[in-house]
Amino acid sequence: MAAKDKNQEPQDEQLHKLRHSTAHVMAEAVVERFPEAKVAIGPPIKDGFYYDFDLGREPDGSLKTFSPEDLEAIEKRMRQIAGGRHPFIRSEVSAEEAKRIFADEPYKLDLIAGLEAGGVDEYGEPTDEPPVISTYQHDHFVDLCRGPHLESTGQIPPDAFKLLTVAGAYWRGDEHNPMLQRIYGTVWPNKQQLAAYLEKLEEAKRRDHRRLGKELDLFSTNPDEVGGGLVLWHPRGGLMRHMIEEFSKAEHLKGGYDFVYSPHIGRGTLWETSGHLDFYKDSMYSPVEIEGQEFYLKPMNCPFHMEIYKSRTRSYRDLPLRFAEWGTVYRFERSGVLHGLTRVRGFTQDDAHLFCRPDQMPEEIDRVLGFCLFILRSFGFNEFNAYLSTRPEHRVGEDEKWEAAERALEAALERAEIPYQVDAGGGAFYGPKIDLKVYDALGREWQLSTVQFDFNLPEKFDLTYVGEDGQEHRPYVIHRALMGSMERFFGVLIEHFGGAFPVWISPMQVEVIPIADRHNDAAYEVAAQLKAAGLRAEVDASSDRMNAKIRNAQLQKIPYMLVIGDREAEDGAVNVRLRTGEQRGTMPVAEFIAYAQDVVANKALI
């Protein structure tokens, strides 16, 4: 999740001003209510704004925080300030003046110091702009701010903003800094748009994969008995995963991959060799000891694949080698970060390592990127953000290798015509990478695919191949995961479709609904024909009324409901209802089968 990336900022200039100005108004209301509060920063963001405050400490030493009543009172006061139609007045000041104005505001002084030094803006973000220091004042509130702002607080529609939540946030986003109290709010040009936004939040709740996972009986977790972040896949979720994996594995075979399998634990020496115990120990589960040897649960599959490569001498003729594994890994995530299926402690990666010669590398990148897009698009993900992360300060590997790898990644992105953002210095210490991220129902970004160069492991494991010249050479290693992890992919997939999955992965595809008991035999006969045709079907032979059977099937988002009464039973026909509510009328069973098979083959929605 990249909370602070540029996509999060409102695109529209006027909306940007509205949100920024509302943040200032909120800050005034907060400072009035808490005169001892120190203000930090308050930028506009996607869908709203926030402002951070330091409220000081309670007598018992704990952090002073906002209560729900505070939020209510602040919101009420904001309406008054908006109604006061105070103009926003911009002033340019010298650093000295700024320090005098904000003498009592330590966070602002920190920002001014940054501005003075140049190179960072008033949020502490890097900037190329010359260090002009400006303030904006409205009513009694003055803020260090680049702007721009509305002309007056009167332009803030008093019925189109709402304070949403309070949260803790570290100053400058660094957990070693003091924790501030952040208020999130939203504001829109009019109350209709506010209402639409709040409705969108409600819709997001309905699509939440944790809720749908329960309602559709797809998966569960049991923190008390099993452990947090450890997922139980129920039969319906399991069937979906099976379909997804089967599809992907078949494509891997077509793409020239070999399947390998590796154990869930490995000796400490392995993780010493790989460097994980140096760099990654905090995220690894504690070792288990047996017969004097330490074993660790694997946080990654990489070292095992390196060992498979090393198990014999490799010739340049053997390359490229592509080792794929649905490898389950365990990482000790801090308790506060677990989230449904999208952030867990045990997960299965659709992992693979590509071993190739330098001359093969550009083509391998092209192929893997194309493969990636093909897989994502097969599941209806057509919108995503691509990131190219380049060399960080601390890194291994020669600069020529980095140069070649970065150029290869960039060129592959260009050839694939994918718009991307460069995350300069965002690469891993062992190599540059491309990440593809998609959105969940709340617009939060989740990384699925990753294509990473690894300059570290080939050295650590001393991987070689014998070249045409009879000499040993170091192969390139590319680590990649397309869906990322089955858990996260599934979570995002659930939200993407709101539980109404394309027919080919729908756990139950057809609900056969007899109207009365006397139609049960005909219904079972139809279901048998459907199953024989490869469709997943069941009969609802419960004592419910037909209306209730339809309702239950609708709630389960089963694509097709086939109603069978006297007329259908007599003709060997079915009456077809789609989960969209559309009724397709009565047709022979064979006709429905042909239609449904076609939808499945095309991976269509319905």
Added chain:
RNA sequence: GCCGACGUAGCUCAAUCGGCAGAGCAUCGACCUUGUAAGUCGAGGGUUGCCGGUUCGAUUCCGGCCGUCGGCUCCA
């Protein structure tokens, strides 16, 4: 890990001031035999997250732990 909110039946939620813990759905049983989103009646189901304190008495008040949710930091 940090800040805040929350934790009552399988699920969604009630329970006034501290006084016998309830409803709907789901489950089970019986009846009903139905034409495109909930048929009727009945039954079972709880150490109110855990531990401790205050009290004659705690779902309720206090403290500690665990967990969930929203953020922060971190990450597939």
